[in-house]
Amino acid sequence: MEIIRKILGKKYIQEYILRNYRSELRKKALHPRLVQWIATYKCNFKCDHCGTGAGDPLPDELNTKQIIAAIDSLAKIGTYFFSVTGGEPILRDDIFEVLKHAKSKGIAIGLVSNGYATQDYIEKLKDVNCLSLA
Numbered sequence: 001m002e003i004i005r006k007i008l009g010k011k012y013i014q015e016y017i018l019r020n021y022r023s024e025l026r027k028k029a030l031h032p033r034l035v036q037w038i039a040t041y042k043c044n045f046k047c048d049h050c051g052t053g054a055g056d057p058l059p060d061e062l063n064t065k066q067i068i069a070a071i072d073s074l075a076k077i078g079t080y081f082f083s084v085t086g087g088e089p090i091l092r093d094d095i096f097e098v099l100k101h102a103k104s105k106g107i108a109i110g111l112v113s114n115g116y117a118t119q120d121y122i123e124k125l126k127d128v129n130c131l132s133l134a
């Protein structure tokens with residue numbers, strides 16, 4: 001290695017290592033396997049301890065078409081778990097449509113809820129692979 005370094009120079013060696021390292025990263029195709037989506041900042045509570053500062057929805061939250069397109073992209077690159085949180089995701093009218101779509105793409109689904117309306121949605125919640133009530 002020392003003789004090569006003397007002949008080619010230190011800079012060449014560094015570039016060679018960097019080039020090969022980048023190539024290795026590309027081969028490993030680093031993609032998100034688990035994705036958590038803050039579906040909305042809207043929440044029916046305003047807890048003092050809230051880590052996300054939930055309460056009112058943001059003006060630029062993804063609409064149904066946008067999140068469905070994002071899920072399609074995630075499915076293509078191998079995401080296998082998609083979880084929604086908030087705010088309170090159940091306050092979105094489309095949340096079960098979105099979760100159903102993810103599941104139809106072969107992605108396991110999770111839901112984090114404050115639990116205020118779990119009784120109302122008990123049938124739909126049976127499809128959720130990982131339910132967290134907090």
Ligand code: SF4
Binds near residue numbers: 052
């Ligand atoms: S219920 Fe959860 S998301 Fe809503 S304000 Fe309280 S801690 Fe935040």
